[in-house]
Amino acid sequence: MMVVMPAHWRSLLLLSMASPMAPSIISLKSLIIFLLPMSFVCTASSKPPFAKHIPDKNVVLKFDTDFFQNNVEGPNAIQKPDLDMDYSASYWEVVKEFVGVSAMHMQLMINNKVVFYDTTNLGPSALRHNPEWCRKLPNGRTDCWAHGITFDPNSGDVRTLKINLNPWCSSGGLSTSGKLISTGGSDEGSRSIRILEPCDTCDFHEGGTGLSTFRWYASQQMLENGDIMLVGGRGAYNYEIFPPDQLKFPIQQFGLPFLMDTTDGYLENNLYPFVYLLPDGTVFVFANDRSVIINPRTGDVVRELPKLPGGSRNYPASGQSALLPLKLTSNTNDGDFVKAEVLVCGGNSHDAFKYTEKAPRKFPPALKDCGRIVANQEGAEWDIEEMPSGRVMGDMLILPTGDLLLINGAKAGTSAWDAAEEPNFTPVLYSPEKPKWQRFNELKSSQIPRMYHSSSAVLPDGKVLVAGSNTHATYDFKAKYPTEMKVEKFAPPYLAAEMAQFRPQIMEEFSDKQLTYGQNFKVYINLTAEVGMGDIKVTMYPPPFTTHGFSQGQRLLILGLNEVTNTVISVMAPPSGKLAPPGYYLIFVVHRGVPSNGMWVQIQ
Numbered sequence: 001m002m003v004v005m006p007a008h009w010r011s012l013l014l015l016s017m018a019s020p021m022a023p024s025i026i027s028l029k030s031l032i033i034f035l036l037p038m039s040f041v042c043t044a045s046s047k048p049p050f051a052k053h054i055p056d057k058n059v060v061l062k063f064d065t066d067f068f069q070n071n072v073e074g075p076n077a078i079q080k081p082d083l084d085m086d087y088s089a090s091y092w093e094v095v096k097e098f099v100g101v102s103a104m105h106m107q108l109m110i111n112n113k114v115v116f117y118d119t120t121n122l123g124p125s126a127l128r129h130n131p132e133w134c135r136k137l138p139n140g141r142t143d144c145w146a147h148g149i150t151f152d153p154n155s156g157d158v159r160t161l162k163i164n165l166n167p168w169c170s171s172g173g174l175s176t177s178g179k180l181i182s183t184g185g186s187d188e189g190s191r192s193i194r195i196l197e198p199c200d201t202c203d204f205h206e207g208g209t210g211l212s213t214f215r216w217y218a219s220q221q222m223l224e225n226g227d228i229m230l231v232g233g234r235g236a237y238n239y240e241i242f243p244p245d246q247l248k249f250p251i252q253q254f255g256l257p258f259l260m261d262t263t264d265g266y267l268e269n270n271l272y273p274f275v276y277l278l279p280d281g282t283v284f285v286f287a288n289d290r291s292v293i294i295n296p297r298t299g300d301v302v303r304e305l306p307k308l309p310g311g312s313r314n315y316p317a318s319g320q321s322a323l324l325p326l327k328l329t330s331n332t333n334d335g336d337f338v339k340a341e342v343l344v345c346g347g348n349s350h351d352a353f354k355y356t357e358k359a360p361r362k363f364p365p366a367l368k369d370c371g372r373i374v375a376n377q378e379g380a381e382w383d384i385e386e387m388p389s390g391r392v393m394g395d396m397l398i399l400p401t402g403d404l405l406l407i408n409g410a411k412a413g414t415s416a417w418d419a420a421e422e423p424n425f426t427p428v429l430y431s432p433e434k435p436k437w438q439r440f441n442e443l444k445s446s447q448i449p450r451m452y453h454s455s456s457a458v459l460p461d462g463k464v465l466v467a468g469s470n471t472h473a474t475y476d477f478k479a480k481y482p483t484e485m486k487v488e489k490f491a492p493p494y495l496a497a498e499m500a501q502f503r504p505q506i507m508e509e510f511s512d513k514q515l516t517y518g519q520n521f522k523v524y525i526n527l528t529a530e531v532g533m534g535d536i537k538v539t540m541y542p543p544p545f546t547t548h549g550f551s552q553g554q555r556l557l558i559l560g561l562n563e564v565t566n567t568v569i570s571v572m573a574p575p576s577g578k579l580a581p582p583g584y585y586l587i588f589v590v591h592r593g594v595p596s597n598g599m600w601v602q603i604q
């Protein structure tokens with residue numbers, strides 16, 4: 001149904017919805033009297049072939065100008081509130097009792113398998129390898145143990161992976177073609193590149209000297225054209241850029257003195273820097289307690305941001321960070337300002353690691369505060385918030401809804417072997433759009449410590465896979481915090497049983513999966529509820545590479561919508577790779593806070 005509404009009626013309608021004094025300004029009766037004379041132009045709504053069971057009540061509301069459209073998208077959206085969630089309805093389930101390999105690193109692949117891998121040179125794992133794949137270690141010993149696997153989160157099936165070049169404390173992420181690009185590590189793996197294709201029989205292809213320098217504890221970020229930017233690492237005060245899916249290429253290295261300036265002597269506190277591609281193509285880099293924005297193609301520092309007070313936020317103090325969801329409208333063009341906020345939480349004092357390593361050992365309490373800043377706004381300052389509990393070496397994941405999940409870690413100490421105490425069993429949901437005093441909510445606690453070298457990943461069904469935790473140099477199953485072989489799934493509150501009736505289903509066979517920048521695409525859904533623009537969000541998420549409390553390459557976009565019914569949604573793809581680097585993403589349809597299963601799409 002198309003409603004043609006004169007301008008003065010539109011203004012009255014907006015006033016009635018937006019003003020807190022609306023009841024005293026206009027009564028419902030008066031509003032009806034004003035709306036009765038309106039002219040209606042009705043058009044029949046056709047149903048897609050799969051939706052025969054859906055009643056003929058689907059209507060699309062269009063207005064004669066974009067006045068209302070501009071108020072149902074973006075930061076000033078007028079929409080129905082999300083459904084009330086019972087935070088205690090979140091739950092945990094063990095999906096594999098003994099997986100055999102500790103998940104120091106974790107990546108969801110585009111075939112819905114999850115890759116785990118650990119260091120290869122510090123002793124046996126708990127899973128035997130193919131005898132034909134035994135290898136010689138640098139110390140001359142023979143290693144016949146598996147140090148990497150692919151894990152099926154639905155069946156629990158495990159397949160061993162062959163890794164020759166030590167990926168201890170390495171970096172990684174998916175390429176434009178959906179391959180896992182693993183970079184750096186230690187020993188013979190410190191300059192290596194490993195490429196894993198998403199298939200059921202594939203193993204890593206490895207090259208040992210592709211990188212310009214040693215990359216141990218570095219961070220990886222895809223740029224707008226699909227090139228990979230690799231930042232920092234122990235003793236590496238620079239970054240490099242290289243093309244995806246290749247083991248050898250010309251070296252492009254750029255100095256970054258900022259990384260040396262943020263080093264706290266032997267304590268470091270600036271490893272695994274937080275790195276994000278911003279909407280204008282520049283790159284935000286946070287290390288220790290400071291941050292800069294750089295032009296990645298020249299190495300120039302565009303702007304230095306204020307220092308975040310309170311302590312150190314990077315390894316080994318190991319706080320958590322994420323780029324908050326980027327909100328687009330159907331009219332967002334390349335070059336338009338899109339607010340890019342960064343959240344940094346937890347960590348510890350600058351000298352905390354010193355106390356954890358020397359007798360008598362002490363474990364300083366983890367920081368409870370968070371800093372939030374608009375990274376691409378000149379003159380921005382950090383806005384400080386406080387979590388329910390301190391957290392060090394936890395993960396910060398963006399859920400399909402745009403809320404953030406803080407999970408895993410400890411309440412005292414730092415990263416490194418046996419350097420922490422007091423496991424933080426309680427996940428916390430952070431809702432960035434709520435008032436400041438309502439943003440943090442504690443969820444159902446786990447019973448399994450997930451401390452150093454644990455990881456997590458958002459799955460296509462909206463659950464979170466959690467694995468790993470090994471606070472020791474070797475596997476130790478008798479220690480106070482034993483090497484953990486169990487794999488769990490955590491279900492956020494939106495997966496509670498009472499939310500099932502509100503959960504959309506994407507009809508993948510009818511929906512567009514190949515996206516073009518700046519072009520409209522359609523997502524077909526099955527949803528029994530009557531919906532309008534304000535009831536639906538479509539989000540877009542590239543699964544990140546998670547290790548040591550930082551999810552590299554993580555971002556989520558809230559896309560602009562053109563039309564919404566309960567059978568089809570017309571969505572505008574991001575305008576450029578600055579907002580969404582090329583490659584594979586999960587698309588979610590979120591109905592009043594309840595997400596669908598994700599659908600894989602590729603944008604280019």
